[in-house]
Structure formats: C-alpha cells, structure tokens
Amino acid sequence: MSQNTKSDSFSFEGARRAENLLQTGHPVFDKIVKIRYGSSILMLDETFSGAKNFLSVLFGSYAKDRADAPIEVRMRGKAESENVVVIQDSSISEVSIALSALREKHRGRILIHHELPDLLISNNAEVVLKTFQFWQPKTMDATTVEFYLLPKGTFEEVEKKILPFVEGVVEINVRDGEKRSELTFTPIGCCEHEHHLRSFPYKIEGERLLIEWAGGYTDEVREFSTETVDRLLNRYTGNLDSLKVVASSRPSLATLSVYDYWLLSQIVGKSLRYVSMIFPEQFEAILKKLSHWDIDGLVKVVESEGSLKEHLPKESEPKFQRRFVSLALALPTRVTSALIAAKTGKIHRVPADVLSASRMATVSLLNILLENTSAGEAQMRRIIELEKRFGEITARLTALKRISHLGEGPNPKVDMKHLEKIIATTFLIGYQIRPKIRKISGHGYEIVLTDCSLCKEITAKTPVCSQFSGTIEGICGVVFKLRTSCEEVDCRAMGEKVCRFVLNIMQQ
Numbered sequence: 076m077s078q079n080t081k082s083d084s085f086s087f088e089g090a091r092r093a094e095n096l097l098q099t100g101h102p103v104f105d106k107i108v109k110i111r112y113g114s115s116i117l118m119l120d121e122t123f124s125g126a127k128n129f130l131s132v133l134f135g136s137y138a139k140d141r142a143d144a145p146i147e148v149r150m151r152g153k154a155e156s157e158n159v160v161v162i163q164d165s166s167i168s169e170v171s172i173a174l175s176a177l178r179e180k181h182r183g184r185i186l187i188h189h190e191l192p193d194l195l196i197s198n199n200a201e202v203v204l205k206t207f208q209f210w211q212p213k214t215m216d217a218t219t220v221e222f223y224l225l226p227k228g229t230f231e232e233v234e235k236k237i238l239p240f241v242e243g244v245v246e247i248n249v250r251d252g253e254k255r256s257e258l259t260f261t262p263i264g265c266c267e268h269e270h271h272l273r274s275f276p277y278k279i280e281g282e283r284l285l286i287e288w289a290g291g292y293t294d295e296v297r298e299f300s301t302e303t304v305d306r307l308l309n310r311y312t313g314n315l316d317s318l319k320v321v322a323s324s325r326p327s328l329a330t331l332s333v334y335d336y337w338l339l340s341q342i343v344g345k346s347l348r349y350v351s352m353i354f355p356e357q358f359e360a361i362l363k364k365l366s367h368w369d370i371d372g373l374v375k376v377v378e379s380e381g382s383l384k385e386h387l388p389k390e391s392e393p394k395f396q397r398r399f400v401s402l403a404l405a406l407p408t409r410v411t412s413a414l415i416a417a418k419t420g421k422i423h424r425v426p427a428d429v430l431s432a433s434r435m436a437t438v439s440l441l442n443i444l445l446e447n448t449s450a451g452e453a454q455m456r457r458i459i460e461l462e463k464r465f466g467e468i469t470a471r472l473t474a475l476k477r478i479s480h481l482g483e484g485p486n487p488k489v490d491m492k493h494l495e496k497i498i499a500t501t502f503l504i505g506y507q508i509r510p511k512i513r514k515i516s517g518h519g520y521e522i523v524l525t526d527c528s529l530c531k532e533i534t535a536k537t538p539v540c541s542q543f544s545g546t547i548e549g550i551c552g553v554v555f556k557l558r559t560s561c562e563e564v565d566c567r568a569m570g571e572k573v574c575r576f577v578l579n580i581m582q583q
C-alpha cells in the first residue's frame with residue numbers, strides 16, 4: 076500500500092475530537108462504515124472466525140497509534156496480552172460490573188466483545204437483552220466503540236431484538252463467487268445510505284485487508300483532484316437555476332450502488348435548484364458526488380435550454396403563513412392535521428385496503444420468484460430497500476408540495492422539537508394511522524405502528540414496510556433538513572404484534 080493514501084498525521088484522539096466518528100485508518104473501510112463513539116455495533120458472523128479476523132487485521136494493521144489498540148473481552152482462554160481481558164466463571168451481573176469498570180478505565184477506546192454467545196448459552200435471552208440494553212447508556216457515557224461478535228443464525232431471536240440498541244450491524248457472509256467462494260461484509264445502518272445492505276467482497280492477505288472497491292480489491296481509495304472538484308462545485312453552486320443534470324453514458328449497475336442508481340434516476344433532467352429543494356439536507360454531498368460522476372463521464376451538468384417542467388415552490392407572503400404553521404405545530408396532532416388539511420385543500424389518501432392489497436401482491440410474487448434460499452432472502456432485502464427509496468422520494472415531493480401550499484418557502488428549517496408531531500401528522504393525514512413515537516436515546520426515536528396498513532395478511536422473513544421507513548427519512552430530510560436513517564426492526568409480517576421502526580439522526 077502506498078503511504079500517500081493513508082494519512083500520516085492520523086490518530087484516534089484527533090479523529091475523536093474532530094468528528095466523533097471512528098477512524099480505523101483503513102481508507103476504504105472508513106469511507107464505507109460510519110460509527111460514532113459512544114455506540115455499539117453487532118458483528119453478525121456466518122463463518123467460523125471471519126468477524127474476528129476482520130477486526131484483528133482492521134485494527135492491527137491500519138491504525139497509526141498502537142497504544143490505541145482495541146481491548147478484547149472474553150470469558151474463556153488466557154489473556155495473552157495486556158489488551159485481552161478474560162472474565163472467567165462469572166454470572167451475568169458480575170460480567171456487567173467488570174464491563175462497567177473496563178469502560179471507565181478505557182474511556183474513548185474500542186472494545187471487542189467475544190462473551191455474548193457464552194452469556195446466551197448460560198442465561199435466558201431476555202435477561203441478556205435487558206443487560207445489553209442497560210450497557211448502552213454506559214457505552215455512550217464512556218464514548219467507547221464496542222463491537223459484539225455473534226454467530227449468525229444461532230440466536231435468531233436475539234439477532235432481531237438487539238437491533239434497537241445498536242447503532243448498526245456488520246454482517247460477515249460467505250458467497251459463491253465465479254471461481255471460489257468469497258467473504259463479504261455488509262454494513263446495516265452504520266453507513267451512508269448508498270452502502271446500506273451492500274455486500275462488499277473482501278480478502279485478507281497477510282497483514283492487509285483488501286476490500287472490493289472501484290473495480291478491484293484494495294486498501295486504498297482514489298482521490299479526485301481537489302482543484303478539478305472545486306472548479307466544478309463553484310460552477311454548480313453559481314448556476315443552480317440554469318444548470319441541469321443529464322446522464323451522458325448509461326450508467327451500469329455494476330459501477331453504481333443501487334442507492335446511487337436510484338438517486339441518479341431521480342435527478343436526471345432536473346435543475347440543480349430542484350435537487351437542492353428535494354434533498355436539502357444532503358445537497359452538498361450530492362453536488363460532490365455529481366462532480367465525481369461528471370469527471371468519470373457518468374453525467375454531464377449542462378445549461379438547460381428553455382424552461383424545465385418543474386413545479387418549484389415559490390416564496391410568497393411568508394410572514395403570515397409561517398405564523399400559521401407555527402401555530403398549527405403548537406396544537407395537538409389531530410387538530411394540526413385538520414388545520415393543515417383544511418388549508419391545503421383536498422388531501423388524496425390511499426385507502427388502507429388498497430395499500431395492503433398491492434403490498435400483498437408484491438410480496439407474494441417476490442416469495443415465489445426468490446424461493447426460500449439465503450441468496451433469495453438477501454435479494455428480497457435489497458428489493459425492499461429499493462421500495463424504501465420510492466417511499467422516500469414520494470414523501471419528499473409531497474412534503475415540498477404541502478409546504479408550498481401552506482405558503483412557506485421551501486427553505487425555512489422547522490425546529491427539531493416538532494419532529495414527533497410532524498411524523499405523527501404525516502401518518503395520520505397520509506394513512507390514517509396513529510403512530511406511537513418516543514425518544515429512546517440522544518439521537519434515536521422509536522416509532523410503533525399498531526395498525527400498519529402495509530403488512531396486514533402478509534407473512535415474510537424480513538420486515539416489509541420499508542415504504543414507511545422511507546417516508547420518515549424523506550420527511551426528516553425536507554422538513555427538518557436532517558440526515559436520518561430509519562429501519563423497521565419488528566414487523567407484523569414476521570409474526571410480531573406491531574411494526575416497530577428505529578429512527579437515527581445521523582451526524583450533520
């Protein structure tokens with residue numbers, strides 16, 4: 076690996092202060108996976124020792140500062156180095172006490188937990204989950220990053236129920252490649268949307284962790300010339316109204332992630348002004364992405380001739396109207412909904428039975444097409460993820476239209492304290508569903524639908540109501556200018572009593 080792609084001045088301490096995001100020093104991994112200090116990650120391993128080896132090379136070879144090596148926690152074996160802690164023959168409460176002490180002693184460090192399977196063998200799963208939940212605020216307080224290794228498929232109940240308490244999951248899988256089977260890692264939640272649920276093949280060669288990235292196995296990332304990127308960005312931002320995006324060559328799915336492909340399909344033919352209104356919270360990131368695609372010849376950003384078919388909200392009489400919206404937000408949700416409905420005229424709702432029938436038809440078809448294999452399941456998850464993006468774009472467009480109906484300009488940012496109310500109102504107006512929303516952490520919310528209209532009468536192995544999680548992300552983007560990630564963790568299609576979503580506000 077060449078030295079210039081790995082920052083020489085890198086240190087965990089510096090990274091911690093700067094962004095509060097974990098920096099492993101591996102350029103590709105750090106581009107894909109985003110983990111905040113003060114959070115837990117589940118490493119779900121389909122192989123015998125894939126996750127263990129992955130973390131060992133990741134933290135062993137790429138960090139600049141050896142003194143910052145992870146602390147490993149085990150319940151068996153010998154402590155062969157000072158960074159390994161063995162908690163032998165202990166009850167779960169003794170383990171809990173030992174971990175609290177460890178977190179205090181090693182504040183801001185990385186912890187790798189090997190003890191979860193042992194705890195699950197000797198304790199009731201509910202007890203382990205309760206204890207795990209109890210650890211989370213302590214992790215946040217100690218600003219540690221904690222990886223929990225768990226074999227995939229052995230403790231299925233726990234795999235599912237642990238999700239609300241972790242920031243994300245990294246799955247290690249084996250997949251049959253063209254010549255031989257290959258290892259892949261899949262980030263779930265702890266990454267940008269474009270990498271969510273994407274499987275990255277990797278291999279370990281000696282001390283190097285090589286990840287398939289931009290057409291080959293590598294531990295380096297290609298840097299675009301900052302001069303060229305800046306020149307393009309200046310051109311874009313100076314001409315938002317006159318420049319539009321066109322696809323110059325047909326992008327292939329092989330070079331773009333499904334998310335990027337979807338994003339591109341939503342902005343091709345549109346002015347940059349329009350893109351800024353639909354994706355306000357990630358406009359800067361999208362412009363940067365556009366500049367890279369521009370350089371690579373995937374898109375062109377050209378002067379638009381004539382007027383574009385875009386219905387952009389206009390700033391009009393904002394003062395009185397804005398007061399109306401603030402007033403509406405201060406009232407109970409049912410009143411707010413009625414007011415907004417009255418103000419914007421007729422609201423077109425999709426009747427619940429139509430929604431559920433269309434959903435059932437889709438899922439039945441997918442079940443037959445994809446059969447009952449693990450490859451089919453992975454495919455199903457990807458399709459459901461894509462459906463989420465359609466929920467998201469629908470929500471963005473609708474929210475923008477509503478805001479403009481109310482006379483609000485598209486730019487004012489609504490205060491985050493209204494988040495629960497706006498989400499409740501969206502579900503009530505759009506779907507006649509009354510969600511229960513509560514804050515579960517500094518940056519997380521839980522949204523429970525007791526009468527979800529999407530999954531009624533459906534049976535599936537994965538949650539199927541992604542259209543709603545997409546809706547929530549879209550609303551948060553347009554209304555609050557917040558980057559969020561929303562996942563359905565329980566679904567009635569899987570036999571649960573309710574559909575439960577976890578919404579995480581991402582780093583701004």
Ligand SMILES: [Zn+2]
Binds near residue numbers: 529539
């Ligand atoms: Zn559901």
